[in-house]
Amino acid sequence: MASTTSTVSLISSTTSSSTFPLKFNFPAKSPSTVNFRAKPLTAANAASSGKDRVLGRRGLVFTLTATLPLLLPFSECIEAFAAKAVESDLSEYELVKEEIRKVVTKGKAAGVLRLVFHDAGTFQVDENSGGMNGSVIYELDRPENKGLKSPFKILEKAKSEVDTVQPVSWADMISVAGAEAVSICGGPIIQVSLGRLDSKEPDPEGKLPAESLDAFALRQSFQTKGFSTQELVALSGAHTIGNKGFGSPTVFDNTYFKILLEKPSSGSMIGLPSDRALAKDDECLRWITKYAEDQDVFFEDFKKAYVKLVNSGARWKSL
Incomplete structure (x- = not known):
């Protein structure tokens, strides 16, 4: 089939217009020039809330769904839809x-x-x-x-x-x-x-694991939930904030591990019995020492363990 070349101009304008020619091959019976113009940005339509942005982006996904198949190959449409879906999800997250x-x-x-x-x-x-x-x-x-x-x-x-x-x-x-x-x-x-x-x-x-468990019982409890000893220790670092006596109650850092290395006595007011038990276990102590020495390593391991924790047992919406 013979073909001819049509020019699609995508124009985005605030106070002036710029034209970007993109060439697509259409069947000879359908020569056309399609122009898209973005709505001029004014003070009135620029003042949108975060909620408006979420709805606006979802509307953009719908608009693209209706128009892109007329302009792009199928594979490019799928990529465009996926990109906009991710953008919409990020907007919802924000x-x-x-x-x-x-x-x-x-x-x-x-x-x-x-x-x-x-x-x-x-x-x-x-x-x-x-x-x-x-x-x-x-x-x-x-x-x-x-x-x-x-x-x-x-x-x-x-x-x-x-x-x-x-x-x-x-x-x-x-x-x-x-x-x-x-x-x-x-x-x-x-x-x-x-x-x-x-x-x-x-x-x-x-x-839920009891606060009175010793280290061996804690490790067993976390194993039934799919977590290793290293992940148990990393997640326990969350006790660095709050009123358990590990440094500032409003600063998330590695002070928890530094204080555990001092092995506070069972009669002290620092931490829970399960916290103090970790420092008495050789395998747990290895990770406590590592995190006490390097806060960046603790932060990275905590991030990974936290994501695993909040995904544990989750049921997800169908796509």
Whole structure:
């Protein structure tokens, strides 16, 4: 079939216009020139909120879905759709993070981070049960969850704001909130995926490791959840914030490990019995020493273990 060349001009303008000729080969019966013009940027349409940006980008994905197949080869369409979907997800993540940062302060960070551990910590590999599923909102009256109603109410306010734009699950909300709590206190920046589904009922009781466990029992407990000794020690470093006596309660650093190396006595007010037990175990002590000597290594290992934690047992939305 004979073909002719048509010129597609993509024009983006604020106060002036620029033309970028892109050539596509169309069938000879369809010679045409297609012009796209971006709406001029004015003070009125530039003043959009974060929520408007989320909706605007989702609208852009829809518009591209309708128009790109007329202009591009199929493979290029798929790549364009995927790129815009990622951009939309990132916008949703930024919205969630923005609302969390409005309500989570350094003084409230430890409680929010504890909420993560008590939701995800019920996961059991062999049973494929529990995990990061938002079920902790049904479990707040359990003795082991004493004190978690306050961080729950803090996040409830942020979630209600996000839900007015794009509904977000409790599992996602808690996962992102814990990551932001770490960052707010000076710890590593952690980005987690969105798309977890919420449970509609509480998880079985008795799945969280008790605070009184010795190191051997702790290691066994974490193994049933799919975590190594190294990951156990890295995640335990979360106790560096809060009121457990490991340095500043609002600074996320490696002070936790430095103090454990001093092997505080069982009668001291520093940490939980399970914290002090770690320093008495040779394998745990190896990682405690490593993290006490190198905060960057601790931050990197904590990031990896945290992402694994908030993905444990999660059920995900279908694409």
